[in-house]
Amino acid sequence: MTCSPSVDPGAYAPAAHECAEIAADLARLNALIADAGDRLLASFNTVSAALPGFDGGEPQQIQLRDAVAAAVTSLQFQDLAAQLIRHAQHRLDVLSAHLRALPAPAADGLPVAAPRPQPVAQGAMCSGPIELF
Amino acid sequence: MPSILAVDDSASMRRMVSFVLTGAGFRVLEAADGQEAFEMARTQHVDLVLTDHNMPRMDGITLVKNLRALPAYADTPILLLTTESSDAMKAKGRAAGATGWMVKPFDPGKLVDVVRRVIG
Numbered sequence: 161m162t163c164s165p166s167v168d169p170g171a172y173a174p175a176a177h178e179c180a181e182i183a184a185d186l187a188r189l190n191a192l193i194a195d196a197g198d199r200l201l202a203s204f205n206t207v208s209a210a211l212p213g214f215d216g217g218e219p220q221q222i223q224l225r226d227a228v229a230a231a232v233t234s235l236q237f238q239d240l241a242a243q244l245i246r247h248a249q250h251r252l253d254v255l256s257a258h259l260r261a262l263p264a265p266a267a268d269g270l271p272v273a274a275p276r277p278q279p280v281a282q283g284a285m286c287s288g289p290i291e292l293f
Numbered sequence: 294m295p296s297i298l299a300v301d302d303s304a305s306m307r308r309m310v311s312f313v314l315t316g317a318g319f320r321v322l323e324a325a326d327g328q329e330a331f332e333m334a335r336t337q338h339v340d341l342v343l344t345d346h347n348m349p350r351m352d353g354i355t356l357v358k359n360l361r362a363l364p365a366y367a368d369t370p371i372l373l374l375t376t377e378s379s380d381a382m383k384a385k386g387r388a389a390g391a392t393g394w395m396v397k398p399f400d401p402g403k404l405v406d407v408v409r410r411v412i413g
Binding site for chain 1: 301303304305306308309312313347376377378379381382383386387391392393394395396397398399400401402403407410411
């Protein structure tokens with residue numbers, strides 16, 4: 161704690177409380193996404209295990225193959241979402257640290273955190289680009 | 294049967310990669326981070342490494358650098374499969390010796406095409 165003795169220790173309490181609430185929301189969101197991802201993956205495993213024995217006609221087989229391929233791409237949402245949440249949690253940690261270190265209620269706004277590269281730029285679950293060096 | 298080492302700290306990503314590449318006729322080994330992958334690769338040679346970048350213990354670009362330092366992996370194709378899409382990160386991957394860069398999420402057909410292309 162680097163606050164000067166003259167600063168009201170409770171000056172930033174509401175902001176710190178908001179940070180803690182956001183962190184808790186992110187943790188819950190992460191748990192929900194992980195649970196949904198695990199359940200979807202279990203369903204995917206069941207379907208993929210049954211695929212070799214599927215004896216429908218060729219149009220049905222193509223339809224099923226395409227659906228499974230689309231599921232493979234879509235099921236990657238858990239990984240992307242988890243990384244975005246980790247990134248947001250880190251930024252929140254930085255913000256909380258700044259709040260704790262502020263010497264006095266800021267008249268000119270909060271300090272800006274050092275920029276960090278955004279690990280996920282994707283906004284949809286369509287497949288990403290490929291580049292061979 | 295060509296062997297591929299799939300490296301990702303996400304179990305669901307490893308499952309998706311393994312499902313697709315096994316179905317395409319490859320033997321797939323899995324590792325949960327760069328450190329585990331490096332130890333596996335040293336004990337059994339694989340024909341291609343497909344790795345995530347953001348992982349605990351050892352990230353993907355460090356794994357590429359460490360593998361390239363091994364004579365057995367001087368020419369082995371190593372692909373990054375990651376959410377990272379910035380030119381700066383791609384340049385780091387290229388400088389480390391990566392063969393190519395794929396941005397998540399991957400399309401199964403495109404993944405198989407690229408793997409076949411670089412494995413030769």
